[in-house]
Amino acid sequence: DAGVTQSPTHLIKTRGQQVTLRCSPKSGHDTVSWYQQALGQGPQFIFQYYEEEERQRGNFPDRFSGHQFPNYSSELNVNALLLGDSALYLCASRPGTAETQYFGPGTRLLVL
C-alpha cells in the first residue's frame, strides 16, 4: 500500500513565476491538506481539501490556491513567486474525519 506521494521532489523557479505541486493521498484517504515548512521551522498549515472543495485555510495569501480531483489527488498552485516562498511543501492525507494525518516526503521549492 503506497503512502502519500508528491511530485516533483525538487523544483527551482525564479521570482514572479508560477508553480504547481502535486499530491496523491494514501489509499482510502479523501481529505488532503497542504503545509509549508521553511528551513529550521515547523510546518505551517496552508489549506485543506475535502470533496473537491477548500474547507479550511491558514494565513496564506491568495497567491496560494489549490484543487482536489475526483480521485482525491490534489494540486497546490503558487503564483507570483517570492524568494520567501522557498520551502519544503508537504501534503498530508487522512480518511474522512479521522484525526491521524499521514505526510508525504514533500517537494522542496527553491525560488531564485
Place this chain on the structure above:
Amino acid sequence: GENVEQHPSTLSVQEGDSAVIKCTYSDSASNYFPWYKQELGKGPQLIIDIRSNVGEKKDQRIAVTLNKTAKHFSLHITETQPEDSAVYFCAASKDSSASKIIFGSGTRLSIRP
C-alpha cells in the same frame, strides 16, 4: 492566536538515557496533540498522539503526558537508540477534523554512542 512553543531546540543524550521534550499551547480549546518525527529528507511521521480526555499514553519506549490545566504536554523517550536521532515536532489541534495542526518549532535530538 494559536501558538505552540517547544523546547529545547536541540538535545543531545547518551545512548540508553532518556530524552524529554516539552511543549506548551495557547488555545485552551485544543483537544488533539500529535507528535511527529522528521528524518532528513523525509516528511514528518506520526509517532504518538494524545487526546484531551487522556492524561498519559505509552507506546513501548515512547510516552506522552498532558496537563490540560497548565496547557503543557511532553514527550518522553526511554532507552534511547541511535535511530532515535531526528527532529521531533509537537503539535496541537482544536477542531474535530484536525487538519489545521499548529506545530512547534522542533527539537533536534542527537543520540551520542
